[in-house]
Amino acid sequence: MSDPVIRFDGRAIPFREGQTVGAALMADGTSSWRTTRRGGEPRGLFCGIGVCFDCLVTVDGQRDQRACIVAACDGQDVRSGNPDEPLPLPEEDA
Amino acid sequence: MTNEHDLIVVGAGPAGLSAAVTAADSGMRVAMIDAASQPGGQFWRHPDENHLAAFAHDESTGHHHWGRFRDLRKRFRRAVEAGAITYLPGRQVWRAERDGEERVVAHTTVVTGRETRAAAERSVAARRMIIATGAYDRQLPVPGWTLPGAMAAGGVQALLKANQVAAGRRAVVAGTGPFLMSVAAGLADAGVEVVAVCDINSLARWAATPWRAVQEPGKLTEGAAYARTFLTKRIPFRMRTAVTEIRGASRVEQVVLQKVDANGSPVAGSERVVDADLVALGWGFTPQLELAVGLGLETRTDVDGSLVVVVDDAHRTSDPAVYAAGETTGIGGAVQSCAEGELAALTIAEELGSAGDARRTARLRRRVARGRRFAIGMHLASPVPPGWTDWLRPSTIVCRCEEVTAGEITHAVRDLGADDPRDVRVTARPGMGWCQGRVCGYPLSKLVEAETGCARSAADLEALTKRPIGVPVRLSDIADLA
Amino acid sequence: MARTYDLVIIGAGIMGAAAAYFAASRGLGVLVIDRGSIASGTSSHCEGNLLVSDKDLGPELELALYAQDVWRSDLAEHADVWEYEAKGGIMVAPDDATMAQLRALADHQRAMGITVEDLPGGAALREREPYLSPAMVGGAFYPQDSQVQPLLATHHLLRLARDRGARVMTHTPVVGFARSGDRVTGVRTPDGVISADVVLNCAGPWSGEVSRFAGDASVPVMPRKGFVLVSQPIPVTVHHKVYSASYVGDVASGDADLQVSPVVEGTPSGTILLGSSRERVGFDDGFSAEAVARIARAGIELFPALADLKLLRTYSGFRPFCPDHLPVVGPDARTPGLWHASGQEGAGIGLSVGVAKVLAQALCGEETDLDLAPFRPERFDEEALHV
Numbered sequence: 001m002s003d004p005v006i007r008f009d010g011r012a013i014p015f016r017e018g019q020t021v022g023a024a025l026m027a028d029g030t031s032s033w034r035t036t037r038r039g040g041e042p043r044g045l046f047c048g049i050g051v052c053f054d055c056l057v058t059v060d061g062q063r064d065q066r067a068c069i070v071a072a073c074d075g076q077d078v079r080s081g082n083p084d085e086p087l088p089l090p091e092e093d094a
Numbered sequence: 095m096t097n098e099h100d101l102i103v104v105g106a107g108p109a110g111l112s113a114a115v116t117a118a119d120s121g122m123r124v125a126m127i128d129a130a131s132q133p134g135g136q137f138w139r140h141p142d143e144n145h146l147a148a149f150a151h152d153e154s155t156g157h158h159h160w161g162r163f164r165d166l167r168k169r170f171r172r173a174v175e176a177g178a179i180t181y182l183p184g185r186q187v188w189r190a191e192r193d194g195e196e197r198v199v200a201h202t203t204v205v206t207g208r209e210t211r212a213a214a215e216r217s218v219a220a221r222r223m224i225i226a227t228g229a230y231d232r233q234l235p236v237p238g239w240t241l242p243g244a245m246a247a248g249g250v251q252a253l254l255k256a257n258q259v260a261a262g263r264r265a266v267v268a269g270t271g272p273f274l275m276s277v278a279a280g281l282a283d284a285g286v287e288v289v290a291v292c293d294i295n296s297l298a299r300w301a302a303t304p305w306r307a308v309q310e311p312g313k314l315t316e317g318a319a320y321a322r323t324f325l326t327k328r329i330p331f332r333m334r335t336a337v338t339e340i341r342g343a344s345r346v347e348q349v350v351l352q353k354v355d356a357n358g359s360p361v362a363g364s365e366r367v368v369d370a371d372l373v374a375l376g377w378g379f380t381p382q383l384e385l386a387v388g389l390g391l392e393t394r395t396d397v398d399g400s401l402v403v404v405v406d407d408a409h410r411t412s413d414p415a416v417y418a419a420g421e422t423t424g425i426g427g428a429v430q431s432c433a434e435g436e437l438a439a440l441t442i443a444e445e446l447g448s449a450g451d452a453r454r455t456a457r458l459r460r461r462v463a464r465g466r467r468f469a470i471g472m473h474l475a476s477p478v479p480p481g482w483t484d485w486l487r488p489s490t491i492v493c494r495c496e497e498v499t500a501g502e503i504t505h506a507v508r509d510l511g512a513d514d515p516r517d518v519r520v521t522a523r524p525g526m527g528w529c530q531g532r533v534c535g536y537p538l539s540k541l542v543e544a545e546t547g548c549a550r551s552a553a554d555l556e557a558l559t560k561r562p563i564g565v566p567v568r569l570s571d572i573a574d575l576a
Numbered sequence: 577m578a579r580t581y582d583l584v585i586i587g588a589g590i591m592g593a594a595a596a597y598f599a600a601s602r603g604l605g606v607l608v609i610d611r612g613s614i615a616s617g618t619s620s621h622c623e624g625n626l627l628v629s630d631k632d633l634g635p636e637l638e639l640a641l642y643a644q645d646v647w648r649s650d651l652a653e654h655a656d657v658w659e660y661e662a663k664g665g666i667m668v669a670p671d672d673a674t675m676a677q678l679r680a681l682a683d684h685q686r687a688m689g690i691t692v693e694d695l696p697g698g699a700a701l702r703e704r705e706p707y708l709s710p711a712m713v714g715g716a717f718y719p720q721d722s723q724v725q726p727l728l729a730t731h732h733l734l735r736l737a738r739d740r741g742a743r744v745m746t747h748t749p750v751v752g753f754a755r756s757g758d759r760v761t762g763v764r765t766p767d768g769v770i771s772a773d774v775v776l777n778c779a780g781p782w783s784g785e786v787s788r789f790a791g792d793a794s795v796p797v798m799p800r801k802g803f804v805l806v807s808q809p810i811p812v813t814v815h816h817k818v819y820s821a822s823y824v825g826d827v828a829s830g831d832a833d834l835q836v837s838p839v840v841e842g843t844p845s846g847t848i849l850l851g852s853s854r855e856r857v858g859f860d861d862g863f864s865a866e867a868v869a870r871i872a873r874a875g876i877e878l879f880p881a882l883a884d885l886k887l888l889r890t891y892s893g894f895r896p897f898c899p900d901h902l903p904v905v906g907p908d909a910r911t912p913g914l915w916h917a918s919g920q921e922g923a924g925i926g927l928s929v930g931v932a933k934v935l936a937q938a939l940c941g942e943e944t945d946l947d948l949a950p951f952r953p954e955r956f957d958e959e960a961l962h963v
Binding site: 042 | 129130131136141142144145146148149205206207208230231240241242243244245246248249250251252253256257258259261344345494495496497527528529532533
């Protein structure tokens with residue numbers, strides 16, 4: 001059985017069970033995964049304990065998850081944040 | 095509404111854990127609500143207990159008073175298994191309310207992912223509540239602090255203790271207070287090259303009140319251990335020094351260290367530039383007070399400038415059904431928090447009909463008083479001096495969430511007549527983003543104080559801490575309330 | 577300070593700021609005084625709507641159209657500093673019966689001088705608002721509805737007033753009026769008397785309280801509480817102010833019980849503001865889970881995408897209203913030297929500059945662009961006066 005990985009923007013990143021998504025990214029050398037609305041500047045972990053909301057990342061389709069407190073799971077789809085990416089449109093009723 | 099309890103404890107750190115097991119031992123029905131997935135709070139943050147085998151080092155690595163935690167954890171697990179404690183991990187209280195004479199209600203929300211509990215099961219009620227929500231790192235902005243690789247000292251430590259990951263290879267640890275040494279030692283033990291530890295204050299400040307230092311002999315031992323680590327790993331410790339700029343293209347690459355004068359203002363010409371990929375910044379701690387403010391509890395400004403809950407010597411707040419223990423009543427550290435939590439729970443137990451234990455209560459009160467004296471000394475030795483605003487530039491981001499700069503804040507005061515922190519916040523928007531001012535609240539109020547010449551009051555701080563929605567809640571979950 | 581001001585304005589909210597700007601622009605010596613900081617009352621607890629679409633035929637609508645023009649033309653050069661946005665409003669109908677009512681309303685409004693464009697079906701609606709619920713059957717578009725950022729507007733109007741010689745005194749309460757016989761000759765503060773030819777009451781929902789310094793010659797301005805919900809920031813999703821057809825009915829009613837009717841709009845900072853609620857609970861500014869939850873539910877019905885967004889904060893404000901839902905504007909016939917500009921209810925931001933421009937005309941003894949008779953402060957006493 002292979003080591004667990006998360007997929008970050010498609011790229012496989014190994015992690016230790018029990019680590020957070022943020023920790024897995026940091027251990028891999030990725031220190032930012034989001035850009036800001038106003039200045040387009042890179043952000044990653046800052047407070048590390050879920051208070052500052054800098055580390056937001058999309059996990060398995062759910063936007064704005066705090067990487068520092070979400071547990072990494074094998075096969076997770078993690079995507080870097082694009083502040084301009086629009087919300088999905090409502091589906092028309094059949 | 096889930097079953098009525100005798101006591102709700104909010105927070106499973108040192109104070110909350112001690113309170114919960116004490117209450118359970120006294121026969122109370124306890125509900126414990128905690129944001130993390132396992133007990134320990136920030137101080138005893140450790141690797142996921144379900145996966146300990148995956149980690150290279152023992153769970154106690156980097157920890158202090160670990161024996162005490164293991165004891166509390168064992169008692170906690172037993173009480174949960176016995177049904178004495180209803181344990182709600184991974185949930186946060188976004189609002190606490192009074193509902194009649196002997197009823198406090200906690201409205202909870204899930205911390206990550208989607209809501210898992212039915213609407214009726216998200217609120218918990220009890221006759222008493224202990225607020226033990228702890229604290230988080232206090233921050234000061236510095237040019238370049240938004241670069242990836244610049245982190246709160248507590249965040250660096252959480253990464254180490256819970257994930258056994260080092261946030262970089264070459265680190266500068268800066269700010270003020272004994273916590274810096276703990277973080278630096280942890281990093282060094284993890285193999286990180288700690289290039290410098292910079293405290294804006296001089297250690298000589300401790301000499302001013304030596305009698306406070308000896309209140310906690312355990313702390314002296316701790317300090318000696320750090321000194322040993324620093325000597326063996328050759329970590330340079332620089333007093334009266336601050337990080338005044340962080341440089342890099344898309345992450346931290348270089349750090350400017352600078353001497354400061356007695357006011358904390360940078361001394362021109364004393365800059366030293368060092369290479370680093372990690373900066374850990376720590377300026378003390380800010381208690382989490384939104385639940386207390388939401389309940390209308392009396393607050394005051396503590397010696398370190400933080401807003402804290404006013405409590406009597408049994409840790410009862412201005413509302414007889416609500417108690418507060420731990421950092422919310424004044425930053426004092428883990429051992430202090432344990433004593434306070436235990437004392438609050440014992441007092442409530444007696445109130446609700448248990449036989450009291452006068453000797454134990456008296457011992458705890460003495461312990462708490464001693465710890466308080468030490469904490470005051472610690473705060474007086476490591477204040478945030480006023481001169482830090484001198485290292486800000488107009489382009490320095492103060493509010494990280496909304497990217498509001500120091501220049502925009504001074505413009506609001508000087509040109510737009512905004513003369514208190516709340517007015518600046520609603521006009522220039524610092525504190526209006528995701529974190530609702532948790533990170534920028536302290537520096538904002540200090541900056542406005544410097545600009546207006548008017549000292550900020552407890553009322554100002556309360557206005558900045560007033561958050562009826564204590565943590566972000568999904569709108570559909572809010573809609574479920576009607 | 578022994579100086580006598582031409583005008584002392586009580587209240588540094590949007591109304592006081594606008595009045596200061598227009599009066600100072602006319603060369604009047606102005607002092608604005610507030611017990612708190614600038615905009616610390618309702619002006620920092622609102623949304624900044626500039627609407628004509630919800631106004632009844634009559635003096636209120638006239639004033640609203642006039643005020644729109646002032647924002648758009650007189651103050652055009654400042655549009656950017658307070659984020660003036662002529663974004664337009666869309667009223668939506670969730671079913672055919674309401675759609676028919678909306679059509680009738682729109683015809684009526686056109687006759688009154690409001691520009692309305694029918695949005696006859698779902699496709700027309702979603703062309704303008706792609707994220708609107710597919711359940712909405714149609715609506716009406718009001719291009720004249722617009723938006724400003726109320727804090728920026730208040731602060732900048734005061735800055736402009738100060739540039740024209742006005743003074744602003746914050747954190748100074750008014751504790752009474754200075755009188756000379758019947759006449760109000762100034763205000764009293766803890767530090768002494770400030771003399772004025774005219775005292776203008778712009779104290780928002782506290783105007784009734786302030787007016788009682790004049791004894792029986794008070795104005796019946798009362799608070800009507802409303803909540804606003806603020807979401808996390810997101811990319812542009814809501815392009816206009818969007819509200820349900822029930823909004824108009826609620827605005828006009830005087831019921832004390834809680835009424836909720838959805839209003840949803842985006843902001844330049846990316847947050848979505850959700851309103852609106854109305855209830856009369858005095859000045860109780862406590863949290864109401866019921867009001868907040870009902871607003872959330874109603875907003876989600878309009879925009880299903882809101883369901884998954886996080887609520888970051890809520891706040892409540894007190895709209896100042898009079899029993900007949902018209903403001904009090906102008907000199908008080910019962911009390912020489914005392915004028916009022918208050919009671920604009922939920923339209924305070926929008927109407928402020930219109931009221932201010934007209935007041936400045938009146939203060940200078942000129943003929944006013946609008947007839948102020950319908951807004952005369954003494955009108956509630958007229959039954960009594962006739963006796």
